[in-house]
Amino acid sequence: MAAYSWQALDQQGKTQKGIEQADSARQVRQQLRDKGLAPLEVSSVVEGNKKTAGRKLSLSNSELVLILRQLATLTHSSLPLEEALATVAEQSEKAGSKEILAAIRSAVLEGRSLASAMADYPRQFPNWLVASVDAGERSGQLDAVLERLADHAEQRLSITRRLGMTLIYPIVVTVVAIVVVVAMMIFVVPKVTAVFEHGGDQLPLLTRALMSMSDFLNSYGIYILLAMTLLVVLAFRAWKNPSARQKIQAFFLRFPLLGRFIRSVNTSRFTRTLSLLVSSAVPLAEALPVAVRSMPNDALRQQLSGITRSVIEGSPLGRAMRNSKAFPPLVLRLVEVGESSGQLDTMLSRAADTQEENLTALSETLVGLLQPALILLVGGFVLMIVLAVMLPILSFNQLVA
Numbered sequence: 401m402a403a404y405s406w407q408a409l410d411q412q413g414k415t416q417k418g419i420e421q422a423d424s425a426r427q428v429r430q431q432l433r434d435k436g437l438a439p440l441e442v443s444s445v446v447e448g449n450k451k452t453a454g455r456k457l458s459l460s461n462s463e464l465v466l467i468l469r470q471l472a473t474l475t476h477s478s479l480p481l482e483e484a485l486a487t488v489a490e491q492s493e494k495a496g497s498k499e500i501l502a503a504i505r506s507a508v509l510e511g512r513s514l515a516s517a518m519a520d521y522p523r524q525f526p527n528w529l530v531a532s533v534d535a536g537e538r539s540g541q542l543d544a545v546l547e548r549l550a551d552h553a554e555q556r557l558s559i560t561r562r563l564g565m566t567l568i569y570p571i572v573v574t575v576v577a578i579v580v581v582v583a584m585m586i587f588v589v590p591k592v593t594a595v596f597e598h599g600g601d602q603l604p605l606l607t608r609a610l611m612s613m614s615d616f617l618n619s620y621g622i623y624i625l626l627a628m629t630l631l632v633v634l635a636f637r638a639w640k641n642p643s644a645r646q647k648i649q650a651f652f653l654r655f656p657l658l659g660r661f662i663r664s665v666n667t668s669r670f671t672r673t674l675s676l677l678v679s680s681a682v683p684l685a686e687a688l689p690v691a692v693r694s695m696p697n698d699a700l701r702q703q704l705s706g707i708t709r710s711v712i713e714g715s716p717l718g719r720a721m722r723n724s725k726a727f728p729p730l731v732l733r734l735v736e737v738g739e740s741s742g743q744l745d746t747m748l749s750r751a752a753d754t755q756e757e758n759l760t761a762l763s764e765t766l767v768g769l770l771q772p773a774l775i776l777l778v779g780g781f782v783l784m785i786v787l788a789v790m791l792p793i794l795s796f797n798q799l800v801a
Contacts, residue, residue, distance in 0.1 A: 404428045405499055408437035415440070417495055459524035461560070463497055465553045472546035481542075482508050500524060513537050528673045528690045529553075532680040545680045552676050559668070559756060566763045570770040577778040584785060586621060589614040592789050603792055610788035642698065650699035657769075661762045666695040667727055668755035670704075675748035685712050700726050717744070730754060 404420050406428055416437060422428045425442045432439045459467075467488055474484035482505055489501035500521055507517035515534035518525040529549055536545030593611045603611075617624075638644040653659045673694040677687035688708040695701050703726040710720035718736035721727050731751045738747025 404442050405502075406432060406442045407440045408432050409440060410437055418498070459497060459500060459521075461553065461557045463492075463494065464524070465550060465557055467492075467497070467501070468546055468550035468553055472543055472550055475546060476543040481514060514542070526694070528677060528694050531682055531686065531690050532676055535677070535680040535682040539681045541681075548676060548679060552672065555672065555756075556669075559759070562760065563763055566767055570767055570774060573771075573774050573778075577774060577781075581778070581781050582617065582621075585610075585614050585617050589785065589788075590618065604788070604795070606784065607788040607792055610785065646698040646702060649697050653697075653699060657762070657766060661759070661766065662697055663700070663726075663728070664755050664759040664762055666697045666700045667731055668752050668759055669694050669696065671731060671748045671755060672752035675745050675752060678748065679745040684717065688717075728755075 404422055404425055406418055406420060408416050410416050420428045420431060422431065428442045429439045432442075470488045470491065471484055474487060475481060479487070485501055485505035485508065489498050489505065492498045492501060503520075504514070504517040507520070508514060513534065515530050515537060518533060519530045532545050532549055533542070536542040539545075589610060593607065593614070639648070649662075653662055670691050674687055674691035677690060678684065682690075685708060688711060692701055692704045692707065695704075703724050707720045707724055710723065711717055715723075716736070716739055718732055718739055721735060722732050731754070734747045734751040734754075735744070738744040741747075
């Protein structure tokens with residue numbers, strides 16, 4: 401049986417969409433008519449179009465966690481895999497998830513493995529997940545592997561949300577501060593300082609400087625906005641270039657606090673993914689390239705380019721990681737202890753826990769430093785504007801007295 405996506409009109413004339421499993425498109429149309437629907441379009445989710453469809457369809461992190469958790473529960477209950485996939489597809493609320501799961505189920509019914517079917521959708525199912533599923537299928541422990549994958553995906557989602565909530569406040573404050581200051585300089589300051597332009601007296605230096613800044617923004621503000629837009633576009637294009645992106649990311653690593661934050665993010669991702677793969681019985685030589693590719697920083701990935709070769713040549717993992725100079729001492733020590741004790745997956749998981757705790761502490765420190773700095777910066781601008789307006793008034797009052 402194959403998966404077919406369809407569009408049809410119901411009795412009220414509204415368009416309905418869905419996914420059906422059938423032997424042919426004709427059978428799907430008949431099933432729709434039996435349900436009182438008028439078929440408009442029936443298209444097969446054929447294997448040759450899966451990669452194209454995978455680029456168009458979306459699967460959020462929360463949906464991925466839910467799918468993995470449901471599959472783990474159903475397979476643990478000894479439900480056949482194709483029936484588990486059908487059940488999860490029926491319970492999915494979004495059409496994109498239904499179509500992806502239906503296509504994967506069709507591939508499984510055709511005799512392909514679950515990992516091979518998931519690999520057709522690299523954007524929705526990353527390589528570390530596919531490698532773990534493949535190992536679970538080979539070892540006959542797919543339910544346990546899916547359970548660990550769900551836990552891992554939940555941890556990554558939790559960290560992402562926590563970092564987002566931590567950093568959103570300074571970002572919002574910065575944007576609001578810039579908008580307020582620019583609005584005051586363009587609309588408020590000219591009206592206030594216009595009173596002093598015809599006074600004939602020499603204005604204080606601060607007032608003249610503020611008036612010059614206001615005139616500059618009013619005259620060239622549109623050009624500054626266009627230049628900033630152009631810079632953003634150029635930066636985005638440079639980020640798309642792998643060589644330029646690697647240089648930019650390497651530059652950010654040189655900053656003391658920001659560099660530690662970036663290293664903690666990448667180290668946490670590497671150790672957590674490697675722990676998952678090793679515990680899923682994926683060979684270390686195969687797990688290392690996947691774990692390296694899970695790191696978001698290109699510069700750090702380049703530092704680890706030779707780690708797999710070193711391990712294949714017989715070097716212990718701890719020594720190879722130490723030679724890369726990309727990991728903190730605590731992580732290296734935990735990996736070396738794990739190798740010597742035969743509990744590498746446990747020590748890697750513990751190393752990931754420590755890095756995530758360090759990541760939380762660093763994010764709180766960054767926010768703790770940014771909040772007072774932003775308050776002082778905005779307060780300084782407001783104070784400058786107030787003084788620039790008040791100084792001529794005070795000078796005028798002294799002359800009158």
